[in-house]
Each structure stands twice: as C-alpha cells, then as structure tokens.
Amino acid sequence: MACISGGCQSGCYKEKNEEEEEQLPAEKREAANGVAPCGSDICVKCKVKETIAATAAAVGGGGDGGRFCVDCFRSNLFGKFRFAVTSNAMVSPSDKVLVAFSGGPSSRVALQFVHEMQHKAQKNFDASRDRSLPVFGVGVAFIDESAIISVPSHEYEKAIEDMKLIVSNLDPPKKEFHVSAIGSVYSSCPSDGRDRLKELLDAVSDITGKEDLLLHLRMLCLQKIALERGYTKLVLGSCTSRIACHVITATVKGQGYSLAADIQYVDARWEIPVLLPLRDCLVQELNMLCYLDRLKTVEAFNGSRSGINGLVSSFVTLLQEENPSRECTIVRTAGKLTPFHFNKIPDIDDSSVHLASQRRQKKFNLKPCESLPPESFCHICNSPLSESDLRSLSSFENCQTSAKIFEVTCCPSCQFQIFPKEPASVDHFYSLLPQPIIARAKNGSLGNQRWLREQIQDCLLSDSEDGT
Missing domain, CATH: 3.40.50.620 (HUPs)
Known part of the structure; x- marks a missing residue:
C-alpha cells in the first residue's frame, strides 16, 4: 500500500515513476529530463522530435520554422x-x-x-x-x-x-x-x-x-x-x-x-x-x-x-x-x-459571417x-482616392477630351508612372485601354461629379439667384 505521508522516505513513489519512465521511448525520456536528442535541438512545440533547422538551412531557410519538427512546422x-x-x-x-x-x-x-x-x-x-x-x-x-x-x-x-x-x-x-x-x-x-x-x-x-x-x-x-x-x-x-x-x-x-x-x-x-x-x-x-x-x-x-x-x-x-x-x-x-x-x-444571411x-x-x-460616403477609385489600379485627389478633379471641367478627363480622374501614381508624358500621346493610350477599364471609368465619373457638386454646393447659385 502506498504511503500517505508526504514526508515518506521509503522511495515507493520514486520507484513507481522510474518504472513508468523506463517504458517511455528514448526521445521522450530524454526530453522529459531536459536533454535534447543527440546532435540536434528538439521541437519547441512537441518537445520530442528533432527540428528541421538543418534542412531549413540547406534549402535556404524556413523562416521561424527552424524551431519546429516537420509535423509541428506544417x-x-x-x-x-x-x-x-x-x-x-x-x-x-x-x-x-x-x-x-x-x-x-x-x-x-x-x-x-x-x-x-x-x-x-x-x-x-x-x-x-x-x-x-x-x-x-x-x-x-x-x-x-x-x-x-x-x-x-x-x-x-x-x-x-x-x-x-x-x-x-x-x-x-x-x-x-x-x-x-x-x-x-x-x-x-x-x-x-x-x-x-x-x-x-x-x-x-x-x-x-x-x-x-x-x-x-x-x-x-x-x-x-x-x-x-x-x-x-x-x-x-x-x-x-x-x-x-x-x-x-x-x-x-x-x-x-x-x-x-x-x-x-x-x-x-x-x-x-x-x-x-x-x-x-x-x-x-x-x-x-x-x-x-x-x-x-x-x-x-x-x-x-x-x-x-x-x-x-x-x-x-x-x-x-x-x-x-x-x-x-x-x-x-x-x-x-x-x-x-x-x-x-x-x-450576408449567415450568422457566423x-x-x-x-x-x-x-x-x-x-x-x-x-x-460612409461612397468611395471613388482610380480607373486603372482601382485604388481609393483621397479627398485631396478628388479636389484636384475639379480641373476636368477644362478638359476637352475623354482621354484627358480619364487621366485626371486617376490616382497621381498612375498619372505619373503609367500615362504618357506627351499630351499628344494620351489619346492614343486611352484608345488602347480594355473595355472593362473604360466602363469602370464611366461609372466612376458619375460618382466623382456628385462628390464635387456636394463639396461646392454652398457656392452654387440657385435658379432664383442667377440674376436673370
């Protein structure tokens, strides 16, 4: 019968633990005693298997995965x-x-x-x-x-x-x-x-x-x-x-x-x-x-x-x-x-979503x-436009061609890196764009015009105030 007193010096519990430990595989027994398997480190997750550090180094590194074994890494x-x-x-x-x-x-x-x-x-x-x-x-x-x-x-x-x-x-x-x-x-x-x-x-x-x-x-x-x-x-x-x-x-x-x-x-x-x-x-x-x-x-x-x-x-x-x-x-x-x-x-109608x-x-x-107000997007890269970008769209009122209107309603990055530098080449570039981009531009321009009208609404004259 096992001893009840915690101060027992008979060693009965010690003998039982040693018997259980001897039944463990060698890798787990070494890991339990804080000893890494010979020649390599052990996985930080399972504390049993060897890490893939050597393999990771051989194939160009595995990020932080070198601390894990194969199964734990995956x-x-x-x-x-x-x-x-x-x-x-x-x-x-x-x-x-x-x-x-x-x-x-x-x-x-x-x-x-x-x-x-x-x-x-x-x-x-x-x-x-x-x-x-x-x-x-x-x-x-x-x-x-x-x-x-x-x-x-x-x-x-x-x-x-x-x-x-x-x-x-x-x-x-x-x-x-x-x-x-x-x-x-x-x-x-x-x-x-x-x-x-x-x-x-x-x-x-x-x-x-x-x-x-x-x-x-x-x-x-x-x-x-x-x-x-x-x-x-x-x-x-x-x-x-x-x-x-x-x-x-x-x-x-x-x-x-x-x-x-x-x-x-x-x-x-x-x-x-x-x-x-x-x-x-x-x-x-x-x-x-x-x-x-x-x-x-x-x-x-x-x-x-x-x-x-x-x-x-x-x-x-x-x-x-x-x-x-x-x-x-x-x-x-x-x-x-x-x-x-x-x-x-x-x-959508899904409780988890x-x-x-x-x-x-x-x-x-x-x-x-x-x-939230509707977003306006660049017609080429589809990036959302900031308020400062939208304010610059007021210049399209002076544009005479669809190509120029398209250009000024794109984001500054696309204007600088994608559009031709010569004004004469813009029309040709515009004519080569795929139809999905042109269609998106036409739909987006309506939203941009509404946004601009809202911003300058206080400055517009009504029909009764135009002096005629």
Missing part, C-alpha cells in the same frame, strides 16, 4: 492559414472559390491548403446524416502571359501540362482548371487582344509603370474568369514577404492613402472579393513546406521584377537575411493603418457601410 503553417480564413469569415459552405495559380510556392501552398479545407468539409458532409451544409466548390485559374513574355513553346506546353497534373492529382472533389490569356481582357479570342495589349504596354515608357499596369490587367482577367464561371471568392497567394515589398513600394510611389486597402485579409472593392489567407506566412516557410511535402511547383513563368519593384524586392530580401523578423515587422507596422469599409466580407464582421468592425473601429 501544423503551425496551416494553423495561420486556417485562422485567417475563419476569423475573417472568408469562405462559407455556399461559396465557389477560385484560386489564382502562378505555379510558384505561394500559390501552390494556397491551393494545397484550400484543397485540404474542402476535402475535410467533404468528409464531414459524407459522414453527417442530414447533410445540411454543402461543400464549397474550388477552381484554379492561370493567367497566360506568354504573349508578352517570351517563353519557348515546348517549355510553355510542359508547364501547362504540369499545372493540369498538379490540379488533377488532388483528391476529390474535382477542381476545374482554367487557362486564360492576358489578352482575353480585350476579347474572348486571345489573338484579337494580343496586338492591342503589346501596343498598350509599349506606350508606357516607365518600367515600373509597365509592371504595375500588367498587374492590374492580370487582376481584371481573374475577375473576368470568376464572373463568367460563377465563382464568389478569389484567393491569391500573397504572403508576408510579398506584402512587405508592397508596403515599401506603395510608400515610394505615393500610394500611402490606399496602402491600407491592399494589405488586409479581405478586399471587397472588387466585384468578386479578393482573399489573402497567407498574409501571415513568410515565403521562406512556403518554400520549406513545398520541399518537405514534395509539392510540385512550376517556375517557367515566374520572371524577375525590375524598376522600383525590383529594387525594393532586393532591399527587403537583404533586410530579411540580416534579421529574419524584418518582413513581419514591416507588415505588422503597416497593419496598424485603419482598413477601409470594404476590407471585410459583405454582410455576421459575427466575424462585427468582431472586425469593433477591432478596427470601422463604421457601417451605410454611414
């Missing part, structure tokens, strides 16, 4: 993704989600994690009796830019086949794979828009402006695919590293006012809301996961950036090498900016959409 990374999705009510059972896929590690991990969420939802659906909650759909979209980026035909065909294979090898439910040429923003026939697209890009002399315009056209293509195919959400693979670069480039380009709109988890200024579930994940971690899980990537279309974008990317990479927390610090600092009212999922929306409004002190 669990931690997926936990960031899942928390972003659930806390911001990104996906509901009735959604149809389109994942933008470039073939790189970021979009590959985004596709994998979205697939795993869908696969788990399908298993729960099959196991439930009432089957009341449907399983959200998933599609994959790739924007083909071979018309403006020279890629050998055999490499292009192999890359497309590799992408199709990646999507088809995912477990059910089946996912549709869409390939759309960048020129399709002009027409459903790629050859019709290819020449106009080249001419449009050639009209932009600034290297950074050309890259930015191409980025905006890519988003228009993704929106077009989503609208035509019935998707309700668009997932991008933008991670902490990419967002950190954007924070600095936007600051350099004078886009500080609209910066808060671009770095949030949700961006619903577009007709199809854009989601960034990998916002809290470093690119080093995503590369590491692709290596560990043998997730195939396709690098044929991932070219290097130049101009301001390339300089900032190199600068941030250097900062990250000196201090692995630099990218997180940049994004966390920019995250203190107050989001816009469209940086949340639009309210409504609750997440309320929490987010309270966290960032956001006002309800109905209490």
Whole structure:
C-alpha cells in the first residue's frame, strides 16, 4: 500500500515513476529530463522530435520554422492559414472559390491548403446524416502571359501540362482548371487582344509603370474568369514577404492613402472579393513546406521584377537575411493603418459571417457601410482616392477630351508612372485601354461629379439667384 505521508522516505513513489519512465521511448525520456536528442535541438512545440533547422538551412531557410519538427512546422503553417480564413469569415459552405495559380510556392501552398479545407468539409458532409451544409466548390485559374513574355513553346506546353497534373492529382472533389490569356481582357479570342495589349504596354515608357499596369490587367482577367464561371471568392497567394515589398513600394510611389486597402485579409472593392489567407506566412516557410511535402511547383513563368519593384524586392530580401523578423515587422507596422469599409466580407444571411464582421468592425473601429460616403477609385489600379485627389478633379471641367478627363480622374501614381508624358500621346493610350477599364471609368465619373457638386454646393447659385 502506498504511503500517505508526504514526508515518506521509503522511495515507493520514486520507484513507481522510474518504472513508468523506463517504458517511455528514448526521445521522450530524454526530453522529459531536459536533454535534447543527440546532435540536434528538439521541437519547441512537441518537445520530442528533432527540428528541421538543418534542412531549413540547406534549402535556404524556413523562416521561424527552424524551431519546429516537420509535423509541428506544417501544423503551425496551416494553423495561420486556417485562422485567417475563419476569423475573417472568408469562405462559407455556399461559396465557389477560385484560386489564382502562378505555379510558384505561394500559390501552390494556397491551393494545397484550400484543397485540404474542402476535402475535410467533404468528409464531414459524407459522414453527417442530414447533410445540411454543402461543400464549397474550388477552381484554379492561370493567367497566360506568354504573349508578352517570351517563353519557348515546348517549355510553355510542359508547364501547362504540369499545372493540369498538379490540379488533377488532388483528391476529390474535382477542381476545374482554367487557362486564360492576358489578352482575353480585350476579347474572348486571345489573338484579337494580343496586338492591342503589346501596343498598350509599349506606350508606357516607365518600367515600373509597365509592371504595375500588367498587374492590374492580370487582376481584371481573374475577375473576368470568376464572373463568367460563377465563382464568389478569389484567393491569391500573397504572403508576408510579398506584402512587405508592397508596403515599401506603395510608400515610394505615393500610394500611402490606399496602402491600407491592399494589405488586409479581405478586399471587397472588387466585384468578386479578393482573399489573402497567407498574409501571415513568410515565403521562406512556403518554400520549406513545398520541399518537405514534395509539392510540385512550376517556375517557367515566374520572371524577375525590375524598376522600383525590383529594387525594393532586393532591399527587403537583404533586410530579411540580416534579421529574419524584418518582413513581419514591416507588415505588422503597416497593419496598424485603419482598413477601409470594404476590407471585410459583405454582410450576408449567415450568422457566423455576421459575427466575424462585427468582431472586425469593433477591432478596427470601422463604421457601417451605410454611414460612409461612397468611395471613388482610380480607373486603372482601382485604388481609393483621397479627398485631396478628388479636389484636384475639379480641373476636368477644362478638359476637352475623354482621354484627358480619364487621366485626371486617376490616382497621381498612375498619372505619373503609367500615362504618357506627351499630351499628344494620351489619346492614343486611352484608345488602347480594355473595355472593362473604360466602363469602370464611366461609372466612376458619375460618382466623382456628385462628390464635387456636394463639396461646392454652398457656392452654387440657385435658379432664383442667377440674376436673370
């Protein structure tokens, strides 16, 4: 019988604990005694398995993941993704989600994690009796830019086949794979828009402006695919590293006012809301996961950036090498900016979505959409315009052409970097723009005119005061 007194010196409890400890595996026994496995550190989470620090160093680093074992590293990374999705009510059972896929590690991990969420939802659906909650759909979209980026035909065909294979090898439910040429923003026939697209890009002399315009056209293509195919959400693979670069480039380009709109988890200024579930994940971690899980990537279309974008990317990479927390610090600092009212999922008849929306409004002190004036956006990059930008629109009253009106109603950054410097070339540049941009400009101009009229309402003469 065991002793009751806590001061017993018989050693009965000690003998029992030693017997239990001897039954433990060697790794757990060493971890319990505070001894790391021979030759390496132990995982900071499970306190049992070896870390991936050596592997991370061999493949170029894994961010903060070098402190974890393989299983805990993957669990931690997926936990960031899942928390972003659930806390911001990104996906509901009735959604149809389109994942933008470039073939790189970021979009590959985004596709994998979205697939795993869908696969788990399908298993729960099959196991439930009432089957009341449907399983959200998933599609994959790739924007083909071979018309403006020279890629050998055999490499292009192999890359497309590799992408199709990646999507088809995912477990059910089946996912549709869409390939759309960048020129399709002009027409459903790629050859019709290819020449106009080249001419449009050639009209932009600034290297950074050309890259930015191409980025905006890519988003228009993704929106077009989503609208035509019935998707309700668009997932991008933008991670902490990419967002950190954007924070600095936007600051350099004078886009500080609209910066808060671009770095949030949700961006619903577009007709199809854009989601960034990998916002809290470093690119080093995503590369590491692709290596560990043998997730195939396709690098044929991932070219290097130049101009301001390339300089900032190199600068941030250097900062990250000196201090692995630099990218997180940049994004966390920019995250203190107050989001816009469209940086949340639009309210729908779903209690979980409504609750997440309320929490987010309270966290960032956001006002309800109905209490805010309508936003005005740049016709090219879709950035929200500040009041000072809108006041400068009063100059369009002296503009004689549609092209000039279009130019002055864009944001200063696009005016400086994308529009031709010669006034005579503006009309030609305007004639080359895709119809979706022109249509958005016509709709937006009406809102801008209403805003201007409200601002100068006190200065306007009524019919009875015009002196006639």
